Amino acid sequence: MLPLGVLDSLHHTSKEKLAVSLQQLHAIETQTHQRKIRYQNEKYPKIHQALKTSRYEDQKNLNPDRIDGTGQWVVVNTQYRRWLNSACDDLRWNSAGPGCGKSVLAKSLIDEELQSTKPHKVCYFFFKDNEERTAERERLISYLIDFFKRISTESHDELDDRLKFLVTSRPYDDIHLGFNSFPSNSPVTQLRGVDETDKISAEINLVIKAEVTRLAEHLKLKPHTKLQIRDELLKMRTEHTSGHTSHTSRGKTSMKLTATVSDLSMKL
Template identity: 25%
Template sequence: MCRNSRSLESRSRDVLERLNIALYPYHKDRISDRIPGTCDWFVTHRTFKVWQESPKSQLLWVSTNPGCGKSVMMRYLVESVLTSNASRTVLYFFFNDDSEDKRSIVNAMRCILYQLFKQHPNLLTDKILERFETDDRITNSFSELWDILFLAAKQNANKTIICLLDALDECDKSGASQLIEALGKVYKNETANRNLKFLIASRPYDYIRQGLRPLMINGQSLIHLSDEGEAEMKDLSREIDIFIRAKVNTIGDQLQLTNEERNSLDKGIIGIKGIAEITSSLPQSVDEAYERILSKSTDAEQAKILLHVVIGAARPLSVPEINFVLTLQDDHTSYSDLNLEPDYRCIERIKSICGLFIIITYAFLDYSAKHWTAHLLASDIQMEPLNPSLLKLCDGHETLSRNWIRICWDNSTADVPYGYTSAILASYFGLVSVVQHLKNVANIDWKSKDTKHGRSALSWAAGNGHSAVVQFLTRRIWWRRGKGRRAVDSKDWHDRTPLSWAIMNGHEEAAKILLEAGASIDSMDQVGATPLDYAKCRRLHGLISNAKTIMVKLHSLGQLGMVIRKW
């Protein structure tokens, strides 16, 4: 009996050696630890809780775009959340496309079985041992290893077994397809093991989505974090902010930064020279990451066209507009020649072409709140009759105004002017008719600045390229005793003038108007740059030449002493 026992131990040890891939824990441990306050969006999500507590076998697919912290979350689940219950056995594999070994679905199954038999040696029964001993190639066969997983799970029916597979999109495509097909067979079978659950995380590539779609229809659990999940994305955005602040504190400790420097780093306030230096020397790994994403496109030429159109558009495009762009051919002579596919299929097509670079939002309220001013300015509508409504929208004390501004700037990365006045808001969005109307309002202070950036109405209009507003505001200005120069060269918290902002953002027409109003071309900001420096950086040679001509003209006319005319 003792000899038979030792023989069983020896046989089991041989099987474990054949299954073992020594570095599999490293694949997990190379992932960053969770920062407190992150991953909560997932572990508190109702769908996750239902899946976690369900007595039956279920598949949960978590799909998000790059950079959302899926792998950090999966490590957290493996090490803390799911292992907190002793009745569960947690098995895992983290795919990575930096080597063939980490891309292999067979290696994933070997690691899963190794962990299972290491934690529960009693599951290596004679029946399973014989399968390994009679087939030398069994450890190279996905289907054989898959069958053994389910055979072992049946022998341990009182214990829930959870298999976590991270970054399925980085598994080789044929292997991922094998897994998806095998899962499909399992979950279509009502007699499948009730104690075996799967949690898969990946990017939302079309071949994975299409493969799993029949299971979604069949009632399997799904959390799909992308542009569709607004509530999840809001929570995720908050957690990304937590992550950034934690990283800022780490960098601050390492470099012994002051609180002011940490705040500047946290807010992303970097001088133009710093931005140029950073963006001109991106790590090679960043380029490689984008190349890998693009390499998964189903149509590289269409991806090129689509990205050119999206980047070149003056505003976000709608799905029907993108549909039109992708369908239009050289031989089409009229709209009737187009055979446009339904929008829902176009959305799938966009995602398969370059889905990870394009976000599709479905809420028309969100879209209209963010972009109604762009549509209004591009239309032929007479503005004067709309002034009463526009004035309400630009009044920060109105509930209507607060609601649309909140939506417009919610989670925005733009430098929005908190602590704004009606004049600042109207100038920010280029609503010239409102600006003109406000000139008759007695208590409007045109030199007032927002509380976040210290920028005036003229600064915001110039920075956003609203030439008509800039023209109106500077037309009210003439020079006497230098007061007007202070108004047109009004500086924000970083000592940047309206001319600096116009040039930095490439708005030559607005810059020209400011120059003609006497704006200084050599006013220096806190990073030591002048409007002339910014013009050189953007290679606005025509503007530089024009500035010199205007300065000569102003000097010859003796207009350097103009001031603001009374409003």
């Protein structure tokens, strides 16, 4: 039989060895966890980069800032305010012809108004009219993956169970038919630019005046040249604000604008 002192010594040694083993095990677990995190940190960006086919914020910021006094045909509209403050899941469709400021307004709403209301997450995507539909869908899916990946679990808990959509588009028949495919009881409302022609026309005048002023300052134009350019462009505002302007008319209007600026530039 071993002396009591020897037993105590063996017991103490065993405890020390156990403590060392536990420390080593903990170190191994820590290293394994760190390697897993490093792997995920290296893996997810690669997956994200593979899915990321466009720069969403850059697409938004291609649009200029909204000029003071414009966009009022939407932001002060009673139906829009009702959609914005509604506690329901619903879809708002703003349709208007090219050149009515839809994309500029959308950028302004994303950067300013929608950010100033109560806490929520804003998901946005800008489609281009000349892109293939398949490519558009891929970009949208890619963006949604990126968007929801950036929302933490805590953020989910803080959000209301509500999903709102705001869509802006041209008033083309094929787009209209797409919205008509929704069930009749769907919470879909439309603001038609063709019903707001006077307001849109006045706002386009503001944009023309502001842009001509900016151009005149940049090119150091003479006052009479500035006024001539402004007056020529203002004459064309009706064609730009018509919600039913045909593709041919829009092309002719664009050509007239280009010719007007070119002719006047020759006189500088």
